Amino acid sequence: MSGNASQGSGLRYPSNKKTIYDRNLNRSKNAELSRAAFAYLFIEMINHAQKHAKDVGDLEKRLNNQGYPIGIRLLDLLLTRSANPLASIRPTRILPLLQFIAQTLYRHLFGRPADALERSNEDQAQYLLFDNEPMVNTYISLPRELSSLNCAAFVAGIIEGVCDGAGFATEGVTAHSVGVQDEGGKDAKGQAMWPGKTVFLIKFKKEVLEREEILGRGGG
DSSP states (O other): OOOTSSSSSSOOOOOOOOOOOGGOOEEEEOOOOOHHHHHHHHHHHHHHHHOOOHHHHHHHHHHHHHHHHHHHHHHHHHHOSSSSSSTTSSSOHHHHHHHHIIIIEEEEEHSSSOOOEEOOSSTEEEEEEEEESSSSGGOOOOOHHHHGGTTOOOOOHHHHHHHHHHTTEEEOOOOOOOOOBBBBBTTTTTTBOTTTTTTEEEEEEEEEHHHHHHHHHHTO
C-alpha cells in the first residue's frame, strides 16, 4: 500500500490530510465532463433503474428520484458560486426561480439555456420548460417495448429538487416527449426538426401560488 494513504481506518486520505470537502467550491467552476463519460455513466444508471422497474412509468419515476437529490445540492452550489451578490440570494418569486432554472441551472448542466419557458393557459399553477434536444436522450437507443420512455425524467427530478430546495413545493415535475416539428418547419429531408423535443411540466402547490399572490400585492 502506498505510503500516502492512512492505514487502519479503512479510509484513504492524501498525504496533506485534505479531502474533496476541503476544496474551494469555485475550483472546478468551469470544468466540463466528457460527454462519452457522461453517456456511459447515465446508461448504467438507466440499466440499474430498469432492473427494479415494473413498467415505463415506474422507470421514469426511478430516474426522477435519481435526479432529485442532485437538484437540491446544485441549488446551494450554484448560488454559492455566483459572482453577483444579489444573484446569490434564493429566489422568493416563481418567475425568478424559473429563470434561474432555465438559465443558470441549464447552462451549468448542458452549456446552454433552455429553449423556452411558458405558463400554461389551462392551469395557472403549471409552467412549461422546453428543451428541443435533451442531451440525456442523445445517446440512448430504446427497444420497442421502451419506445415511450423519456430519459429526461432524470432532468425533471433535478428541476423538482431545485424547486423544493428553494421552498417552492411542487405537485411534481414530469418530462413529456413533444415530437412535433418546430415553427421553422421540416428539414431538407422532410423530417421534423426537433423529433426529441421535450417539455417539462412544473406544477406548483396551492400554498406557493397563495404566497405568490401575497408577495405580488405587497410589491415584494
